[in-house]
Amino acid sequence: MTDKPPNTGELNLLESSLNTISLEDTTIADEKVEEQSKWDIPRTERDDPFQFGQRFLDDEEAVWDHNAWDHVEWDEEQAQIAQEKIAAQRENPVNDFDKHLYMTNPARYWDLFYRNNKSNFFKDRKWLQLEFPSIYEHATQPDSGKKVILEVGCGAGNTMFPILNANKNPELKIIGVDFSHRAVELVRESPEFDGKVCDADMWDLADETGRLPAGLEENSVDFIILIFVFSALAPAQWDAAIMNIDRLLKPGGQVLFRDYGRYDMAQLRFKKGRLLDDSFYARGDGTRVYFFTEDELAGIFGKILKVERVGTDRRLLVNRKRKLKMYRVWLQAKFVKDSLK
Ligand SMILES: C[S@@+](CC[C@H](N)C(=O)[O-])C[C@H]1O[C@@H](n2cnc3c(N)ncnc32)[C@H](O)[C@@H]1O
Numbered sequence: 001m002t003d004k005p006p007n008t009g010e011l012n013l014l015e016s017s018l019n020t021i022s023l024e025d026t027t028i029a030d031e032k033v034e035e036q037s038k039w040d041i042p043r044t045e046r047d048d049p050f051q052f053g054q055r056f057l058d059d060e061e062a063v064w065d066h067n068a069w070d071h072v073e074w075d076e077e078q079a080q081i082a083q084e085k086i087a088a089q090r091e092n093p094v095n096d097f098d099k100h101l102y103m104t105n106p107a108r109y110w111d112l113f114y115r116n117n118k119s120n121f122f123k124d125r126k127w128l129q130l131e132f133p134s135i136y137e138h139a140t141q142p143d144s145g146k147k148v149i150l151e152v153g154c155g156a157g158n159t160m161f162p163i164l165n166a167n168k169n170p171e172l173k174i175i176g177v178d179f180s181h182r183a184v185e186l187v188r189e190s191p192e193f194d195g196k197v198c199d200a201d202m203w204d205l206a207d208e209t210g211r212l213p214a215g216l217e218e219n220s221v222d223f224i225i226l227i228f229v230f231s232a233l234a235p236a237q238w239d240a241a242i243m244n245i246d247r248l249l250k251p252g253g254q255v256l257f258r259d260y261g262r263y264d265m266a267q268l269r270f271k272k273g274r275l276l277d278d279s280f281y282a283r284g285d286g287t288r289v290y291f292f293t294e295d296e297l298a299g300i301f302g303k304i305l306k307v308e309r310v311g312t313d314r315r316l317l318v319n320r321k322r323k324l325k326m327y328r329v330w331l332q333a334k335f336v337k338d339s340l341k
Contacts, residue, residue, distance in 0.1 A: 049131045050311040050332060072316040072327065085268045092272035094282055102282040103234065107179040107204070109286030110232075114156070114182035116285075122158040125227060131332060132256045135163060135223055144169040150213070150221045150248065151176045152205050153229025157187040164197060177203035177213045205229065206237035207244060221248045224255045231259045231290045235277065238300050246304045252339035255305065260291045261312055261329030267291045292331050305335040
């Protein structure tokens, strides 16, 4: 990937194309309600974070009785419709000119995103404690000792700050990095930012030059959090990203991952002219998104790290007022660096 800034002509074109996005285009803004609402459901019965809820839809007639159902499998007709949508997307990929723009300076589109949405877009990821208890058991306790948590693709800090707020460990360091300078500014300017515990800096997860985030050395990080960031990489960047992650992690260190799964609603509603590559798209706002399968994910990380768990969080979210059904698919995973490395 080249990271050179686009020339002025490209920028004008980019800005004007963003201002004229058709209403049909999917932008990351469409993700907001659907991604968040699922976590509003009380999940007291859960003890295994990878079980993803226990409300099963056994009687199709009852679908409008609740806002969300867990583990909803697709019937053959739905699977067929999904295949047809993907086939139609393949018939109409992104044109070469736009593809060049989306591939040459992806950070630029995130900068525009944060310029337009500021810090109020993503809600705090309150579910972290449920899904990734290891952070809270081993890093934020008063006696956890010296620990380093790195969030890559930290955005406006909606993952970092909930961890910071729960922290009781005087020796914890939480570092957020993002390749969007606007995201880093938002984190640094936040009233929640506490310079004694946190830091925020610019860094590209797929950096190919070997540069590590400022202040971090090889084998120095206990937890790397990747939440909806790996999907923003082009497949050709995956190997560089995994190498960087492996270099940063301490032996025995963990990667905590959550991101889009194949055939998630966000994938199926892409219309014409958005497909960049197989399962890889440019949203209407120019940000890129890939939709993973479990096997693919295990293959990508498993080249270097131990795949401890990969799970699919499959949910049917229901808008009862508008009688809308939304099938969401998210992948969650935990990878570990060999403690003998
Ligand atoms: C969907 S947002 C998620 C933000 C945050 N992790 C959260 O959960 O609220 C994806 C973030 O990843 C960042 N990003 C995308 N590609 C990146 C890369 N190659 N290196 C670093 N950050 C990246 C974007 O700038 C954006 O802030």
